[in-house]
Amino acid sequence: MGIASNTVRRVMMGVLMGVFAGVVPASHADEGMWLLSNPPLERLKRDHGFAPSSDWLLRMQRASVDTGASGSFVSPRGLVMTNHHVASSWIHQLSTAERDLTRDGFLARTLADELPIPGAEVSVLWETQDVTDAMKKATAGKSGPDAAAAIRAAISELEKSEQARTGMQCRVTTLYGGGKYELYRFRRYTDVRLVFAPELAAASFGGDVDNFEFPRFSLDCAFIRVYENGAPVQVEHFLPWSATGAQENELIFVFGHPGSTERLLTMDDLASERDVRLPARLRSLWRLEEKLEAFSSRTAENARVAGDLLHGVANGRKAFTGELGGLHDPELMRAKWDDEAKLRQAIERDPALASHVGDSFERLAAALQEEAATFEDDAIIQRAFRGSRLFQAARTLVQLGAEWPKPSAERLSEYRESALPEVIAILEAHAPVYPEFEKMILAQGLSHLAEHFGGGRPEVLELLGGKSPVERARELVDASTLADAAYRKKLLAAGPEGLRELLESSADEPLLSLVRSLDPKLREIRARTEGGIDAVKRDVYARLADARFAAFGTTQYPDATGTLRLSYGTIKAYQQDDQQIPAFTTYRGLFERDAARDDEGFTLPKPWNDAKSKLNLDTPLNFVCTADIIGGNSGSPVVNTKGEVIGLIFDGNIHSLSWAHRYSDEKARAIAVDTRAIVEALRVVYKADSLVAELTGVK
């Protein structure tokens, strides 16, 4: 695991909502998460003597799959490769106490055995169009809540009309913090089936201890298949499997969906990240991790049920800890000061730029102070019940009931027309609900609100309904009707007006009541944030982006936005303290580490020990490269210049966590599974001959 499971990426996207970013000057060798519409052809040619053709790039674009994080087509029959930890919430969802696919793994030997995943969907970025002019026109001369409403309306309208025109899913992405807007048209697939997953113990060998570390020995892969009309989808664009595999120092490319970087925050914004936002996030994660650990330790079934969320929380905690460590490192901060000084000088030297930028730095600093005053309060309210399927369903239903009857452009953005199919699919999915787990999540969430805001506050007492958090949670779950997918489906079938009426008549559904109490506050936070700090950031960072384009040229990449990017680099060893860390590990190393440690997380499953004598122990297992990645890149294919897949990104090392704020290739590395290890395991450990044949084209 490591760089963003579904859960974690969504956490990051959620928590970081409202953080826009500017143009990042790519000063280091292989730095950059590049738009496929503006690839660094000159730099590639200059530094590596290779510039991909537009055909090559289009094939990569359409072979890339948005799985919540990243993935890629690796056969013409819709087979998608991603990480185990990206697919883990799906695998977890398909598991029961009797048949624990997370623990035991899964292999479908025939198409008929492939397991449909309720509510899962993936998509492929088919076409891109620059819509900057239209979007900038919409907000011209506006600021604050007006600007926020205008851009929301413009995006919603454009997406809706494009969706109607093309029949494809359409999304507008804000790039360069508002300097550029692109319209993306996606092919969306909602019949997704599980093909193969190794045992969790093999996929995340080393657990939390080895997460974000290298040398590493994880087979963090999974295969899913995309269906259309009941049959595997036939895809023209996919990545052929390399017959030879990766070589040290080879030029490689990575395609994926990095979630969020903050490389061009102003120093004020960075200080706020260091002193306000990251500490607040970590406080919530430390707390939640302890609650989940306590719940999990009680019974094996509890551990199974809470496992996926716990892994996500631990992963986020370790990632944020590393990011914060970077911001406490005076060297990194000095470098960031230098970057900002250069930008400020360039602006000062040019009167037109100076006038365009105006008091942007000061306005942002003032908005950040306002944000700091309520950041933790807001985050705790918004995320108190994270992990509860029932609460999630209740909140979505209550909000949908209010939003659906409105025109799309006036709705909360996640309920705009273009986003509705996904919202409805999740509500209708038959995902399992575990009452004891739900009670724990709700109880700890209620306690968190009471701890943070005070157990005597009227708002808290209203949520508690005269009971203790534990009693109230028990009541909420025992009396809720929302666990029943058929009931949720019935509500949705009533349509916009009908849903609202049905909700009003179900006043005694306790979770819906709870959400109704909370919803005004959630809306107030949204409105205040979008019209306040977000609007200021969008305006300020767009102006700073313009200044950077003017001062440093237009070959710049935008901060990560969870949309498709190209990164590149080489497979490369590194020096850590006085140790040389080799670029590759092997299966031999895996078994050695298994033998050296007897604690949890370092114990290989039985099939591995049985197969050991037959495995080629010299097979490369994991490797490191300098490609610029971040949370969301999990599941990204590593591709050679021929466009063949040679690896599967699943993590970065501990030094790479600073990449959130600044790239360096001194010690920081992305970590990938070597495709040769995948084939060797499929062949020898899992005897998955037909899957191997499909991947390699060799029987």
Next chain:
Amino acid sequence: MGIASNTVRRVMMGVLMGVFAGVVPASHADEGMWLLSNPPLERLKRDHGFAPSSDWLLRMQRASVDTGASGSFVSPRGLVMTNHHVASSWIHQLSTAERDLTRDGFLARTLADELPIPGAEVSVLWETQDVTDAMKKATAGKSGPDAAAAIRAAISELEKSEQARTGMQCRVTTLYGGGKYELYRFRRYTDVRLVFAPELAAASFGGDVDNFEFPRFSLDCAFIRVYENGAPVQVEHFLPWSATGAQENELIFVFGHPGSTERLLTMDDLASERDVRLPARLRSLWRLEEKLEAFSSRTAENARVAGDLLHGVANGRKAFTGELGGLHDPELMRAKWDDEAKLRQAIERDPALASHVGDSFERLAAALQEEAATFEDDAIIQRAFRGSRLFQAARTLVQLGAEWPKPSAERLSEYRESALPEVIAILEAHAPVYPEFEKMILAQGLSHLAEHFGGGRPEVLELLGGKSPVERARELVDASTLADAAYRKKLLAAGPEGLRELLESSADEPLLSLVRSLDPKLREIRARTEGGIDAVKRDVYARLADARFAAFGTTQYPDATGTLRLSYGTIKAYQQDDQQIPAFTTYRGLFERDAARDDEGFTLPKPWNDAKSKLNLDTPLNFVCTADIIGGNSGSPVVNTKGEVIGLIFDGNIHSLSWAHRYSDEKARAIAVDTRAIVEALRVVYKADSLVAELTGVK
């Protein structure tokens, strides 16, 4: 573990410093932590038909041993029984990577094998004297900082003169929140040796999962021996071992040192506990527990080194969580409201009382608001480097250098003359210092300050010295000379004036410099707290105590203060949800639980499995009783009416955590090891025949 290891008790005492408490009306059957100078003879006679004689009570008093928590003499040759988790910091201190007594246990088969524990000391309360009049006279007519200075001076002077007069260690204890003062004269013993400890896995079977739970299966005992002049001390007062053991429904007594209860806080103070103090403490514990877990998971040696602190932190976290749960329970809060309403009515009805109490409630509420504004800031500064022996030594040396030359009455209270021997003994002790552990503690402490106060704050930057927390911690530990006990001894040998000079000339000792930067702030917090909230509480709670005495009579017990108390009750099963929980568990249950769970914390050591067939599996292992206990009671003997020892308190169940604020015997219970289990294990598992003979008097 559970109710207060040394570590935890000190935490609680430290964190709760400044919390005074009032008179507690003992309305429930077996409620009360009674002063031995004011035992509940009438209630005992009335409810149980037994009133102990003063001889009986004096024997109990002098057989009770203050071990940091509790303990008792169980042989005339100075043998002391306490909990493993009370002795655990000593056992940990005596362990090395090669000889891990924590993991493997320890048995001295002869006196010569008993292991001296560096820096350990225990004491026995020999005599008690009421000094209320003298102390009240000292503060009469004073308030705020003046009152704080006056009471500090009066206590210090009295202790010093009494110590000189009697040659015994003397301490003044504030009782009933200032309603009464007692002078305690102690026999102090500084040659303490380890006799027996079981393996940690047996002592705390069930680990964090079973901590504070029942049914329970822990052999949480240890034996130490007190020496004087190189030979075992001969004691007249000790507890004979019961030949028959405990019976269900039997009347039992518990003698020990409950650390702190808060049963008579005003509702405002209780709300502050719920909304300010407990949440702040928990935030720090969640964070520290995660840091310790991460460090421990890296290597087995790390786990060994950090184990004792980690157990203490986890125990504190679980205890505070339970206490907070109680304060979030509307039933408990309603009962507290009723209690306060009764008190207020009694005061209102009596003009003299009303005049005496005056605006006490309002003054306290105002002081609590002030406290709330800085509580978490202060606690984080005071406890940032908790667990670092090097920091502890540096802080003690710097403060001692400043305090020692002053008259005793003007010093910070922990450096007053009567307390110095313990301070010096700890500094001179050869306790092991683990550099990697020290670095981790210092780094996380520096990060905590940066997270909480801001990484750009000048005070934080000064502590960091231009480095990252990790780099700075490395520098501090690598360059420190304080790990060397001989060096510390040399400093102390210089005496009051000499120490100050030596410290001034060691300006390059980095940890001493760090403490010098921090010390003014630490002193400012102390002065502000003692002259502010503490002074107000002392005055307010003394007035409320007077009101309670007047309204409800003088047979009341004071809130716990870490000094010797008597509790009583019966051995009694209870009902939990729809389950009847029996009063006793057995060795059979232990082996069943071992077989049912295969996770860490539930695995019996090999000697136990080897001995299983020879053990009498029907031997009672743990039992529950209604005696009123709290953190600090760990190691308390459970005694029958004949004055024989039949059990060893080591924990309370989860419901007992609310006892911090209110006693109830519905589901809450104290948990003890049955002495029959101790003898059975010593005989069969450990073959400790001479120890058994010493305990039972039977060869």
